């Protein structure tokens with residue numbers, strides 16, 4: 200094979216020669232990354248003078264989108280987003296620390312979502328509950344919060360949606376994650392497992408595999424999958440169900456990988472922040488606007504919600520309902536629209552929708568997950 204690094208007339212390079220070339224390129228890369236980092240520091244100085252915020256999700260989404268279009272290969276486009284997220288995370292950390300609250304402890308899928316969205320150069324603020332993530336972000340203990348909103352097999356995460364009704368926080372981004380559950384244990388064998396410790400949702404999501412392979416083991420619900428992994432690390436009679444990251448975090452083996460019933464199990468997370476401390480993201484070109492509304496319970500009410508969207512050609516990508524708990528069979532509707540209120544069609548449709556609703560709240564407008 201000929202490449203720009205290999206002239207067809209000369210003999211094929213040996214392994215040590217190829218590695219020398221990789222070393223030389225890596226040195227060029229680190230020099231260039233440091234030049235990039237210095238530019239980010241200069242941007243940081245300007246922002247400090249202007250009093251503007253460091254994290255700009257729409258700018259980061261545009262950088263990644265632009266590079267995907269420019270990418271000549273053979274690097275896959277799916278690899279471009281995580282590599283540049285890490286680069287921008289490291290550059291951002293030179294401008295200011297980013298403190299991110301999520302449902303802990305270490306090794307949870309929420310932590311994985313936080314690291315996937317912000318990169319690993321962040322200050323981690325693990326929380327005991329979803330409520331605490333919202334509280335810590337409102338109180339300024341964290342700059343951002345990461346909360347699960349829906350799972351492809353289990354549906355919406357009711358607690359998060361309920362808090363969205365009243366919280367002053369708003370959404371500035373989203374990220375979704377493949378949720379692969381693995382059986383973890385101190386010993387690398389299935390024999391002798393007496394109990395499987397995991398969050399009740401994970402036990403439910405792995406029901407089929409557990410019934411087939413460990414029919415006699417007790418299923419013991421615990422506060423989080425990471426807690427299950429921690430317990431499994433201490434007692435070889437116990438196994439946990441958690442991510443591969445949790446396995447390395449707690450020093451246990453992945454005895455059986457991907458044991459969830461649904462191989463395409465995904466969870467979507469929202470990134471929230473305080474509007475007093477962070478401006479709403481500007482339009483990036485690929486955006487989503489999340490709303491929660493309620494309508495008076497009468498014939499045609501649902502039509503009144505949908506008609507403005509149809510009139511102005513705005514697509515709805517999600518519609519979920521939650522009981523209003525008024526005892527009147529009233530509902531809140533969580534709606535995702537494609538686009539950003541900076542676009543006139545979206546703005547007009549939202550204005551007409553607001554007129555038709557008894558309750559109307561914009562939860563945020565933000566770039567669509569770039570992964």
Ligand SMILES: O=C(O)C(=O)C[C@]1(C(=O)O)C=C[C@@H](O)C=C1
Nearest residue numbers: 239242253254255258287290291
């Ligand atoms: O462009 C900016 O505003 C920057 O601060 C630089 C940079 C980057 O590394 O590219 C870093 C942080 C922001 O979230 C966006 C981009």
